[in-house]
Amino acid sequence: MTEQVVFEKLERDPLHERVHRELRSAIIAARFEPGQKLTVRAISSAFGVSTMPVRAAFARLAAEKAVTALANGTISIPLLTREQFDELIELRMLLEGIATEKAARVITDEEIEALQLIAGELHEAAQANDADAYLRLNQQFKFAIFKAARAPALEDLIERLWLQIGPFMRHYAADIRGQLDTDRYDAVIAALRRADGRTARAAMEEDVAGGAVFLKRVAVFAEAPTEPPTGK
CATH class of the missing domain: 1.10.10.10 (Winged helix-like DNA-binding domain superfamily/Winged helix DNA-binding domain)
Known part of the structure; x- marks a missing residue:
């Protein structure tokens, strides 16, 4: 044995x-x-x-x-330089736009209705100037779309970007109601309902870009490191 x-x-x-x-x-x-x-x-x-x-x-x-x-x-929690912030925003627009376009091809009616509910709660949070609720729902809305794209590797790349830029979104608290002017949630949902990937992608890119303009106006950035002088 x-x-x-x-x-x-x-x-x-x-x-x-x-x-x-x-x-x-x-x-x-x-x-x-x-x-x-x-x-x-x-x-x-x-x-x-x-x-x-x-x-x-x-x-x-x-x-x-x-x-x-x-x-x-x-x-x-790191501060970002303006250059780092701009690079992350550029990458977010690219990858989140791709994910949204992919989602438009395969998203279900149930997932779209769930997004609609989150968008309604986002609007209420912004109207109430509830920063914590708005930030939580904003992340929930975006990642529900990324998950709906059925592209795990792409979703992982986006998560890695948010790990670096997520804390900067805390600056939205300076004017939560003002986010209603730049949010494109309704446009994204409308395009997803029509399975219009190109329009959905453009709306997501506009949403990211609009938020970036606000953040650059109110955020505190780290100083970019100076290049050491080169010897002859």
Whole structure:
């Protein structure tokens, strides 16, 4: 009879994975502000866990350029330079436009109705000047479209962009009602209903561009690093 080898059961979802997922979602949803300092101890306390899974989660987020580890052990939500912001917006317009065009080909009636409900709640949040609700619903609306595109690799690329630019959307709080002038949710939904990918893509690109104009007006940017003088 062969000896039976016994292994400890592995958790399906390790603790550090859950911490990473929650922090990642919070960054994408603009629950942190650019430049905000976080400590491992405070986040560990908030989650009710030891520091080890939090350190592991922050290490992964740093590799994803979502946070910066400072010399004193503090974690910072990065500030962006204007150049970095412009590059991220350009990439968002490209990838989110493609995702929206793809979604127009395959999105279901049920998914469109869900988007319509979110858009209504977004309008109410903007009218009430409720920044937290608006930011949460804005992210929910956009990612519902990206998921409807049935393009996981594309959705992952967009998430990586939002990890870097998500906190900057916190600046929308300066004038939530003003977002009603730049939002193109109704135009996006109308084009999706018609399966008009080109128009849906253009509306999404306009939505991203309009938001960027507002953010550049109110946001605080990091100074671009100066190039060291070159010797002869």
